[in-house]
Amino acid sequence: MTTPQHSVVQARPATHAAGAPAIEFVGVHKNYLSHGETVPAVKRTDLAIVQGEFFSLLGPSGCGKTTTMRMIAGFEEPTAGQIFLDGKDVTGVAANKRDVNMVFQSYALFPHLNTYQNVAFGLERRKVAKSEIERRVGEILEIVSLTGMEKRSPREMSGGQQQRVALARALVNRPRALLLDEPLGALDLKLRQQMQIELKRIQREVGITFVYVTHDQGEALTMSDRIAVMCAGVIEQLGSPREIYERPASRFVAGFIGTSNIVDGHVERTEGGLALLSYTTQDRVVVPVPQSVRTGDKLEVSIRPEKVDLHRTLPPVQATGGSVLSGTVTEVVYHGTSTNYTVATAAGADFTVFDQNASNADDLAGRGDRVYLTWAPQHSYLIGV
Amino acid sequence: MTAQTLQRPPAPDADAAARIRPRRRFTGRGLLHAYTWLIIAWLALPILVMIAFGFNDTPGRYNTSWVGFTFKWYAPDQLFLYPDLTDALILSLVIAIVASLVSGALGTGIGYALGRYRFRGAGSFNLLMFAAISSPELIMGASLLSLFVSLGTGVGPVTIAIAHIMFSISFVAVVVRSRVMVLDRSIEEAAADLGASPWTTFWKVTFPIILPAVMSGVLLAFALSIDDFIVTFFTAGTYETFPIWIWGATRVGIPPQVNVMGTLIFAVGVLGAIIANVRSRSGQRTR
Numbered sequence: 001m002t003t004p005q006h007s008v009v010q011a012r013p014a015t016h017a018a019g020a021p022a023i024e025f026v027g028v029h030k031n032y033l034s035h036g037e038t039v040p041a042v043k044r045t046d047l048a049i050v051q052g053e054f055f056s057l058l059g060p061s062g063c064g065k066t067t068t069m070r071m072i073a074g075f076e077e078p079t080a081g082q083i084f085l086d087g088k089d090v091t092g093v094a095a096n097k098r099d100v101n102m103v104f105q106s107y108a109l110f111p112h113l114n115t116y117q118n119v120a121f122g123l124e125r126r127k128v129a130k131s132e133i134e135r136r137v138g139e140i141l142e143i144v145s146l147t148g149m150e151k152r153s154p155r156e157m158s159g160g161q162q163q164r165v166a167l168a169r170a171l172v173n174r175p176r177a178l179l180l181d182e183p184l185g186a187l188d189l190k191l192r193q194q195m196q197i198e199l200k201r202i203q204r205e206v207g208i209t210f211v212y213v214t215h216d217q218g219e220a221l222t223m224s225d226r227i228a229v230m231c232a233g234v235i236e237q238l239g240s241p242r243e244i245y246e247r248p249a250s251r252f253v254a255g256f257i258g259t260s261n262i263v264d265g266h267v268e269r270t271e272g273g274l275a276l277l278s279y280t281t282q283d284r285v286v287v288p289v290p291q292s293v294r295t296g297d298k299l300e301v302s303i304r305p306e307k308v309d310l311h312r313t314l315p316p317v318q319a320t321g322g323s324v325l326s327g328t329v330t331e332v333v334y335h336g337t338s339t340n341y342t343v344a345t346a347a348g349a350d351f352t353v354f355d356q357n358a359s360n361a362d363d364l365a366g367r368g369d370r371v372y373l374t375w376a377p378q379h380s381y382l383i384g385v
Numbered sequence: 386m387t388a389q390t391l392q393r394p395p396a397p398d399a400d401a402a403a404r405i406r407p408r409r410r411f412t413g414r415g416l417l418h419a420y421t422w423l424i425i426a427w428l429a430l431p432i433l434v435m436i437a438f439g440f441n442d443t444p445g446r447y448n449t450s451w452v453g454f455t456f457k458w459y460a461p462d463q464l465f466l467y468p469d470l471t472d473a474l475i476l477s478l479v480i481a482i483v484a485s486l487v488s489g490a491l492g493t494g495i496g497y498a499l500g501r502y503r504f505r506g507a508g509s510f511n512l513l514m515f516a517a518i519s520s521p522e523l524i525m526g527a528s529l530l531s532l533f534v535s536l537g538t539g540v541g542p543v544t545i546a547i548a549h550i551m552f553s554i555s556f557v558a559v560v561v562r563s564r565v566m567v568l569d570r571s572i573e574e575a576a577a578d579l580g581a582s583p584w585t586t587f588w589k590v591t592f593p594i595i596l597p598a599v600m601s602g603v604l605l606a607f608a609l610s611i612d613d614f615i616v617t618f619f620t621a622g623t624y625e626t627f628p629i630w631i632w633g634a635t636r637v638g639i640p641p642q643v644n645v646m647g648t649l650i651f652a653v654g655v656l657g658a659i660i661a662n663v664r665s666r667s668g669q670r671t672r
Binding site: 073074075094095096097100101102104105106108109110111112121122125126169170173 | 569571572574575576577578579580581582585586589590593594
């Protein structure tokens with residue numbers, strides 16, 4: 001424990017240069033050996049996570065998000081590249097000598113210790129004075145609303161409470177960054193939503209960098225300052241929740257985050273920064289494009305279902321000013337706050353439309369009805385530009 | 386299912402079947418009870434006989450027919466009447482304690498390594514362990530004897546202990562290994578994450594969690610050692626352990642002292658089992 005490397009923990013306040021990212025990946029690559037074959041889990045990634053931000057790694061299982069997090073924690077070593085914490089190279093430094101703490105998916109509470117002993121574990125390892133431990137454990141238990149539970153053993157607590165113990169056990173050490181590996185996965189929906197708000201509050205209160213791994217896009221969108229969407233070991237897009245939702249950088253991101261209608265077609269003509277893709281004489285999609293797009297180019301366009309208006313009769317073209325697709329309703333699903341329609345159109349067979357149930361009126365259309373879909377040009381988004 | 390059965394017109398024998406079934410179930414249950422008690426009696430009777438004859442007021446060394454009830458064999462001056470029997474018992478206890486502690490320590494290490502890590506030779510190591518468990522004691526004893534003789538170490542208490550450790554170690558390792566295999570890996574990672582060195586992680590986290598398995602391994606090793614005869618017979622030389630003394634005494638009569646000592650060892654074992662059971666139950670209740 002008293003090896004020179006321990007200074008990673010001790011030298012914290014002096015070394016952390018102002019403005020250095022909390023966590024930085026430089027050309028990090030990770031291969032796994034699976035049945036004698038080398039499989040890349042994370043491919044040549046550069047990444048900078050800012051001090052104090054709530055950063056999410058979002059992606060389907062097997063996309064490399066957990067491996068990325070485990071490399072930050074020190075449980076996995078990168079095959080190539082370097083990892084910096086607060087500007088200090090920690091590549092090759094053991095997990096117990098890195099100043100980050102993790103909340104595990106299974107919570108990984110020590111079953112033979114009670115709440116107090118679980119939370120005090122990290123401080124005891126750092127030889128913090130007993131009175132100081134008592135004070136800090138009391139303080140953190142109050143933040144996670146577990147005061148009075150000190151003597152309970154993990155198995156005497158509910159999933160939500162265990163979750164809070166795991167959180168307190170990590171936060172009490174005041175790490176440079178807190179890593180959370182799908183921490184809400186085991187909770188039921190209500191509790192999960194409650195914990196989402198709570199986590200966000202705690203993060204604001206303690207001001208620590210949170211790195212959050214999840215496959216739940218809703219969770220990532222509501223909590224994060226920034227999101228990295230990962231797929232097959234590559235960060236497909238990195239940006240604020242709004243950027244990622246409104247301007248998906250790839251077909252994968254558009255499909256993974258929320259629901260997207262993706263249509264493709266060839267440019268018929270361009271005019272004033274807009275490109276026109278037409279399917280029949282009246283079916284057309286208008287999309288804002290950069291100068292470089294030429295007539296005849298093939299484009300992929302993403303349209304969010306809630307941006308689309310559904311009409312029973314064809315509105316005047318001037319009033320729509322943008323895209324028009326006609327089609328037949330194939331499915332109507334009532335969702336309480338909205339009704340979801342699936343429409344077969346010339347541009348795609350499964351065009352989804354979310355219609356807010358703002359009035360008490362009956363559904364706009366039923367199955368088999370002929371409908372017209374319209375949306376403003378700015379709600380078409382060109383993918384991959 | 387139920388609706389269908391209800392709608393079906395009643396079969397002629399449906400009534401009869403309904404009347405018979407409870408009785409048949411009753412008979413079945415009675416048979417099961419009888420069978421269960423039979424098995425328990427079969428297992429417990431020899432032990433009960435041993436305990437009972439420790440209270441037999443027999444006049445001489447022969448303790449085969451019931452004479453009358455007495456506590457006198459439990460008095461220390463009677464219990465330790467034969468110095469060589471007492472020495473044999475002490476030797477057996479010392480060897481059992483040493484063997485169970487040493488094989489407990491070594492077996493825990495082996496079990497942990499096999500349960501936690503994948504390494505070259507792990508498979509053959511597993512195989513070797515099960516070979517040690519399943520190989521006949523007679524062969525083990527004979528080969529150990531020839532090993533000790535060819536090494537020129539001579540035989541005595543040390544070689545008995547070595548032999549006992551050798552055959553107990555696999556049992557401890559197997560018990561610990563199965564516990565470690567179901568131990569959530571992330572608990573140890575959490576300890577490392579919180580700043581614990583591998584050494585601290587083992588002693589503060591892993592060991593307390595697997596302690597019940599280690600304890601049952603140690604107790605198993607103790608039980609195997611204290612009553613082992615075959616391997617001990619080969620590796621004891623001129624020394625006598627408790628079982629060897631009894632074996633020698635069969636020709637001249639086994640005195641009631643043996644029954645009393647056996648009863649006491651058995652009582653300690655039962656007490657240990659009860660304590661372990663109660664503790665694990667109170668552990669479950671708080672779950």
